[in-house]
Amino acid sequence: MSDTTLVLFCKRPALGFGKQRLAADLGEQAAFEIAVGLLACALEDLEHWPGPVVIAPHSDTEITWAASLLRRSVSIVPQSEGNLGERIETIDRLLRSKGVSQLLVIGSDAPELNARILAQAVEMLTDHDAVFAAAEDGGVSLMANRKPWPELKPMPWSTPQLGVSLQLLCERAGQSVGWSAPCSDVDRLDDLERVGNSLRMDPRPARQSLLAIINRWQSNEYGQTSK
Numbered sequence: 101m102s103d104t105t106l107v108l109f110c111k112r113p114a115l116g117f118g119k120q121r122l123a124a125d126l127g128e129q130a131a132f133e134i135a136v137g138l139l140a141c142a143l144e145d146l147e148h149w150p151g152p153v154v155i156a157p158h159s160d161t162e163i164t165w166a167a168s169l170l171r172r173s174v175s176i177v178p179q180s181e182g183n184l185g186e187r188i189e190t191i192d193r194l195l196r197s198k199g200v201s202q203l204l205v206i207g208s209d210a211p212e213l214n215a216r217i218l219a220q221a222v223e224m225l226t227d228h229d230a231v232f233a234a235a236e237d238g239g240v241s242l243m244a245n246r247k248p249w250p251e252l253k254p255m256p257w258s259t260p261q262l263g264v265s266l267q268l269l270c271e272r273a274g275q276s277v278g279w280s281a282p283c284s285d286v287d288r289l290d291d292l293e294r295v296g297n298s299l300r301m302d303p304r305p306a307r308q309s310l311l312a313i314i315n316r317w318q319s320n321e322y323g324q325t326s327k
Contacts, residue, residue: 102151104222104244105200107191108142109179110208111158112165125289130317137310138286141211143169144306148215152200156191185252192249202246209285210241211310212298218242221280228278230270234263236284236294247275292318 111118113135116128123131146153153174157166160178167176180190192203202225206213217233221244224231231244238260250273255265267277286295292314299311 104202104204104225105152105154105195106146106149106218107154107156107177107195107203107205108146108208109156109184109187109205110139110142110166112162113139119287121288122286122292126317126320130320133313134286134292134310134317135208137306137313138211139208140306141304141310142206142208142213144304145206145213145215145218146170146174147172149218154191154195156187183253184257185255188243189249189252192245196248202244204242204244206242207285209287210235210283211286211295211307212283213241214302217281217283224278224280227276229275230266231278231280232263232266233280234282236282236291237287238263239285240266241283241285242280244280250275 113132115132116123119131119135122134146155147170153170153172154177155166155169155174156177156179157163158179163176163178166178167174177191177194179187182190188205195203202222204218204221213233221231221233221242225244225246229245229247230249231242232240233242235241239258239262243266250269252269255269256262270277284291284294286292296311296314296318299307302308
């Protein structure tokens with residue numbers, strides 16, 4: 101794994117921005133606190149990664165913020181303009197131009213990711229050009245590759261067709277595709293219940309902090325519903 105660069109795509113949590121489906125159900129403050137907790141979980145994974153780490157903040161205005169997030173040495177590469185596919189492609193090209201050969205890209209909304217899933221994805225790169233982890237909604241929660249991506253811009257980002265479309269895209273480009281253990285992300289109120297259940301047995305500190313946030317806001321929501 102030390103030969104694979106772990107790349108985190110993220111944005112600075114802010115009240116009223118991001119996680120709008122959660123905000124619609126629980127309110128903006130809850131969505132903000134959950135976003136902070138989710139980011140902490142991703143940073144926990146980066147902190148323990150045995151290889152190089154890159155944080156890709158949403159824009160160059162977040163470089164200083166991103167550089168302050170971890171105690172370990174990291175590279176900060178801000179995202180470009182364009183949809184998510186274009187941004188992933190741009191960073192992939194930039195890192196490869198600097199000698200990086202294998203990348204593993206994650207976001208900040210999949211707290212069920214763990215060292216086992218990440219290690220499995222890297223191991224699968226031995227026999228596959230691209231590796232994905234399926235999310236419950238049809239998307240993906242990680243993207244790993246040992247060859248440059250085909251053009252990602254046309255992919256149906258944020259839709260249930262994304263996972264299948266990515267596989268077809270890579271295969272049409274002559275790249276072999278593997279799937280690591282599935283790992284869903286957090287977008288909706290229903291996701292919080294699933295994540296809460298899975299994190300109860302997860303001793304990692306950031307995961308336990310996120311669980312406490314989820315439990316508090318779920319209790320508030322259920323209490324309001326019962327009144």
